[in-house]
Amino acid sequence: MNNQIFVKMALDGWNAQIKATDNMLAKLSDEQLMHEVSPGRNRGIYLLGHLTAVHDLMLPLLRFEEAAYPELRATFIDSPDRAVADLPSVEELRAQWTTVNEKLSRHFATLSPDEWLTPHASVAEEDFAKEPHRNRLNVLLSRTGHLSNHRGQLILLAPKG
Amino acid sequence: MNNQIFVKMALDGWNAQIKATDNMLAKLSDEQLMHEVSPGRNRGIYLLGHLTAVHDLMLPLLRFEEAAYPELRATFIDSPDRAVADLPSVEELRAQWTTVNEKLSRHFATLSPDEWLTPHASVAEEDFAKEPHRNRLNVLLSRTGHLSNHRGQLILLAPKG
Numbered sequence: 001m002n003n004q005i006f007v008k009m010a011l012d013g014w015n016a017q018i019k020a021t022d023n024m025l026a027k028l029s030d031e032q033l034m035h036e037v038s039p040g041r042n043r044g045i046y047l048l049g050h051l052t053a054v055h056d057l058m059l060p061l062l063r064f065e066e067a068a069y070p071e072l073r074a075t076f077i078d079s080p081d082r083a084v085a086d087l088p089s090v091e092e093l094r095a096q097w098t099t100v101n102e103k104l105s106r107h108f109a110t111l112s113p114d115e116w117l118t119p120h121a122s123v124a125e126e127d128f129a130k131e132p133h134r135n136r137l138n139v140l141l142s143r144t145g146h147l148s149n150h151r152g153q154l155i156l157l158a159p160k161g
Numbered sequence: 162m163n164n165q166i167f168v169k170m171a172l173d174g175w176n177a178q179i180k181a182t183d184n185m186l187a188k189l190s191d192e193q194l195m196h197e198v199s200p201g202r203n204r205g206i207y208l209l210g211h212l213t214a215v216h217d218l219m220l221p222l223l224r225f226e227e228a229a230y231p232e233l234r235a236t237f238i239d240s241p242d243r244a245v246a247d248l249p250s251v252e253e254l255r256a257q258w259t260t261v262n263e264k265l266s267r268h269f270a271t272l273s274p275d276e277w278l279t280p281h282a283s284v285a286e287e288d289f290a291k292e293p294h295r296n297r298l299n300v301l302l303s304r305t306g307h308l309s310n311h312r313g314q315l316i317l318l319a320p321k322g
Binding site for chain 2: 002003005006008009010012013017037038039040041117132133135137138141142144145146148149150151152153156160
């Protein structure tokens, strides 16, 4: 019973962040996403690619399936903005962002509360025995925070007022 | 047992955000905190006051004690930046930020996992019976996301590079 409540709280938090981000992205034009969130800082397109790459890698990290767009990692995680000249279009990234989050959402719906407490893919079995908090739900919690962090930056691209 | 793991995950997430924010604030000068995070957007001092006010109000919301600085609410929650001319100094806000988080931390340490699952102060008893996720731990989770969101903005004040 309590497990269900905990999982619901974590999923509610994730879903609220995804929804708020989607609503925000729907209001930002492709052109606005080419701007920097603050002078000299990351551009919107980079943050969108970064979030998409990180969420895509949650698919293997949560032991669901292979990453759908593993090529995003080099550009949007391993490299800072502007280090890679040849970026996917904003349109393409928007579509990948949606696809990846839909895949995650479908997998989330299949996990029982107990399965959320099983180890994620990057923790060794002997470590997990001692550190049972290194589970799949913890990945969800930390990625929710990661999304919240960058959403706070992306919103700076919206018209003021 | 599982309750303990859930509470540990939530508290680890909160503590990580507080630590990252404190480290960032230690590197930002009072003068840097007077700048806007992006042209025409909130100033650092406003975000610091906003986070302090929101965390202060967690004290009554979590049924721990009265807010220590309830006067911050009018300036930093109910009003946007620059609507109130007479702000506390950055130095004062830094001290209040630390005090409030220390108070929270001391209370957190006294709560058992089961107590985390009891209602927060803004949910009616009959609603809580139907919606048991509206508990104190959920306040912690949502405020962790709130902090992460604004930390992503404050970091834009740091020197680039």
